[in-house]
Amino acid sequence: MAKHPQKPINLIKWFDPRNKSLGSWAFILNRITGLGLTLYLFLHLIMLGQLAGGPEAYDGFIALVKNPIFLAGELLVIAAAFIHGLNGIRIGITSFGIAGGKQKQLFIGLMTVAIIAIIYFAIRMFTH
Amino acid sequence: MTQTWSITYEIFRKKGSQAAHYDRFEMKVDPDEYVLDGIERIWAFHDRSLVFSHACHHSTCGACGMVVNGVEKLTCITPIRSVTKDGGVIRVEPMRNFPVISDLSVDMTVFYQRMESVGHQPVVSIAHEDSKGKFDPDDDLLRLSDCIECGLCISACPIALTTPAYLGPAVLAGAQQSGDLNLCVLELVDSENGAWRCHSAYECTEVCPSHVDPAWRIMDLRKKLVSRRIKKFFGVK
Ligand code: HEM
Numbered sequence: 545m546a547k548h549p550q551k552p553i554n555l556i557k558w559f560d561p562r563n564k565s566l567g568s569w570a571f572i573l574n575r576i577t578g579l580g581l582t583l584y585l586f587l588h589l590i591m592l593g594q595l596a597g598g599p600e601a602y603d604g605f606i607a608l609v610k611n612p613i614f615l616a617g618e619l620l621v622i623a624a625a626f627i628h629g630l631n632g633i634r635i636g637i638t639s640f641g642i643a644g645g646k647q648k649q650l651f652i653g654l655m656t657v658a659i660i661a662i663i664y665f666a667i668r669m670f671t672h
Numbered sequence: 673m674t675q676t677w678s679i680t681y682e683i684f685r686k687k688g689s690q691a692a693h694y695d696r697f698e699m700k701v702d703p704d705e706y707v708l709d710g711i712e713r714i715w716a717f718h719d720r721s722l723v724f725s726h727a728c729h730h731s732t733c734g735a736c737g738m739v740v741n742g743v744e745k746l747t748c749i750t751p752i753r754s755v756t757k758d759g760g761v762i763r764v765e766p767m768r769n770f771p772v773i774s775d776l777s778v779d780m781t782v783f784y785q786r787m788e789s790v791g792h793q794p795v796v797s798i799a800h801e802d803s804k805g806k807f808d809p810d811d812d813l814l815r816l817s818d819c820i821e822c823g824l825c826i827s828a829c830p831i832a833l834t835t836p837a838y839l840g841p842a843v844l845a846g847a848q849q850s851g852d853l854n855l856c857v858l859e860l861v862d863s864e865n866g867a868w869r870c871h872s873a874y875e876c877t878e879v880c881p882s883h884v885d886p887a888w889r890i891m892d893l894r895k896k897l898v899s900r901r902i903k904k905f906f907g908v909k
């Protein structure tokens with residue numbers, strides 16, 4: 545086959561939702577939340593590393609994460625976990641050939657559950 | 673009664689190693705004409721160096737796939753009315769995820785080879801319904817299979833964008849449809865760049881002009897592959 549000069553593949557296009565359908569939005573959300581959760585996992589392990597600094601270091605750290613900015617960050621993690629986890633269930637079952645023709649309805653249903661759960665956690669976190 | 677719209681075609685141009693650019697053509701069109709009609713008039717009356725592919729003009733040959741205002745379309749059956757408005761713009765680009773030969777034409781050689789190697793049947797037997805409503809294939813009567821090998825699904829797929837090694841929706845759908853999962857086909861589809869590479873964005877099914885529903889077929893193919901593996905594990909033939 546003849547080789548034609550091509551532009552290198554620009555993977556930012558993965559995250560370009562213009563002119564895309566619901567399935568792509570699901571794909572983009574899953575990828576962003578998956579990568580976000582992985583980043584958080586590392587941060588979380590570093591945070592847990594604070595335990596090694598003894599009780600004072602740890603208490604100081606806990607006081608820090610009680611401030612609203614950290615709480616908002618934590619809420620993002622919770623949101624990502626619900627969106628990624630519930631969407632993951634959809635990907636899992638459709639990938640076994642179940643409800644493949646109903647993926648949009650499944651997505652809307654599961655994301656409604658995710659939104660309700662996120663709102664519930666937001667209220668609990670910011671009112672306690 | 674025919675209407676006349678003034679629209680602008682913005683056409684992707686690229687020859688050889690030249691940098692890509694867009695040429696603008698102001699056109700008077702009937703909105704019920706098809707996007708391809710306008711492109712042909714540009715070629716006929718404005719610029720004979722414009723390269724694009726088509727043949728049948730009635731959604732059978734699969735040659736006229738392009739990206740129209742950001743979405744994959746079979747341009748011979750896409751009415752101008754459905755993609756723009758009076759005074760609007762139609763941006764036409766070559767399909768994504770294929771090497772561009774020139775302007776709007778892309779090289780689909782590898783795709784056709786893959787279709788062949790998974791045993792895609794371009795012609796299939798017609799299924800007839802018996803008195804009890806059961807469908808049976810009638811081997812004497814033949815028809816063209818649904819997939820017209822236009823490549824739109826591959827152009828729209830985010831995983832084909834990731835890597836040209838991915839077989840792509842039409843090819844996996846072709847394997848599922850042919851039903852003959854022999855060892856050669858299995859080696860292709862039951863692999864990293866086969867059925868297991870799909871990430872369920874379902875764009876293929878959105879853009880397919882021919883009711884193939886490739887995403888559903890990929891999922892069904894996975895089901896077949898998993899059940900094969902389970903049977904093999906328990907020694908069932
Ligand atoms: C509730 C539990 C979870 C479920 C059901 C789940 C499910 C899935 C599924 C099905 C995929 C494949 C998506 C695809 O085919 O495109 C995936 C991808 C991924 N997951 Fe999860 N996951 C879960 C939790 C997590 C956690 C806790 C993390 C990070 C610490 C994570 C990180 C990722 C990453 C990075 C990807 C790759 C994203 C991509 O390829 O687009 N997941 N997950």
Ligand code: SF4
Pocket residue numbers: 818819820821822823824825826841842845876879880881882883884885886
């Ligand atoms: S599956 Fe549909 S979109 Fe893909 S090549 Fe075949 S007809 Fe075209």
Ligand code: FES
Pocket residue numbers: 726727728729730731732733734735736737746747748749
């Ligand atoms: S020209 Fe044949 S499908 Fe469009």
